[in-house]
Each structure stands twice: as C-alpha cells, then as structure tokens.
Amino acid sequence: MTQLLLSYTTLSFLLVSTAPIERSNSETPIETTVCAVSSEPSKFEGRLLEIRAQFESDGIERSVLTDKDCINFGIAPLSPKRYVGESALTKALSKGHPGTLDKTIIGTFIGKFSWHPDQIPNRTLSLQEVRNVSVVMK
Incomplete structure (x- = not known):
C-alpha cells in the first residue's frame, strides 16, 4: 500500500512538473513582425506579441528570430523551463545537424x-507558445 501511494505521488509530481506553461487568455497578443518591433521597440515594451519569424541558431547557445525583410535585426527568444509548442521546436531543431545551418x-x-537598449541582446521575447513550426532542409 505504501509503495502504491509513493508511486501515485511520484507520478502526480511528474505530471505537474512537466506540464507546459500556458499563457493567460486575458491578454490578446499583438500580431506584428520582427521588422516592426525592431523599428519601434519601445512601442512594444512589455506587450504580448505574436510574431511569424524564422528561427536561427548556432546549435550551441545563441538563437534569434529573424525576418528576410530586415536582415540586420533580430529578436532573441528566451525560453522558460516549459512552454506550449516546445516539443515541435525541439523536434525541428533535432533534424540534421545542430543549429540551423542545414x-x-x-x-x-x-x-x-522586452527592450533593453543598453544590454546585449537588447530585444528579447520571453516565449509562452510556439506554433505552426515548419522545417525545410537546405
């Protein structure tokens, strides 16, 4: 009986601790682009954003959201422990070589x-959800 209770407690803990963080439905995200945010970052400070972008990574520690229409700018994605859609992005990154060179x-x-003009990176997006992930091998 004690072993069964311990197993149930352990299973409950694992299910709760691995559950993705869901964003609050009280705030509707602003649909925008990397280019729009990069041109007026203070306008978007602290706001919930929805951005369709290319995800680029060196495969080690650096990642950035980019847009082909403004190639000199990007937004660094910050990943919490868990977020909705994390597995889809992880699966996409695991194809081929580490990172996005291929x-x-x-x-x-x-x-x-978040906009921090005196820091590097100065534009960050603390991820709550990733969706509609597609991968094209080069």
Whole structure:
C-alpha cells in the first residue's frame, strides 16, 4: 500500500512538473513582425506579441528570430523551463545537424517582449507558445 501511494505521488509530481506553461487568455497578443518591433521597440515594451519569424541558431547557445525583410535585426527568444509548442521546436531543431545551418525553421512565436537598449541582446521575447513550426532542409 505504501509503495502504491509513493508511486501515485511520484507520478502526480511528474505530471505537474512537466506540464507546459500556458499563457493567460486575458491578454490578446499583438500580431506584428520582427521588422516592426525592431523599428519601434519601445512601442512594444512589455506587450504580448505574436510574431511569424524564422528561427536561427548556432546549435550551441545563441538563437534569434529573424525576418528576410530586415536582415540586420533580430529578436532573441528566451525560453522558460516549459512552454506550449516546445516539443515541435525541439523536434525541428533535432533534424540534421545542430543549429540551423542545414535547415530553415519558420514558426509563430508568442511571448512578452522586452527592450533593453543598453544590454546585449537588447530585444528579447520571453516565449509562452510556439506554433505552426515548419522545417525545410537546405
């Protein structure tokens, strides 16, 4: 009986601790682009954004959301422990070699935007959800 209770408690803990973080439905994300945010970052500070972008990574520690219409700008995605759609992005990144040198990953990224002009990276998106992830191998 004690072993059964311990197993149930352990299973309950695992289910709760691995559940994705869901964003609050009280705030509707602003649909925008990397280019729009990069041109007026203070306008989007602290706001929940929905951005369709290309995800680029060196496969080690650096990642950035980019847009082909403004190639000199990007937004650094910050990943919490868990977020909705994490497995789809992880699966896309695991294809081929680490990083995105051999693939193009595009998706919709939802999260809170932060603008810190005196820091690097100065534009960040704290991810709450990733969806519509697609991968094209080069």
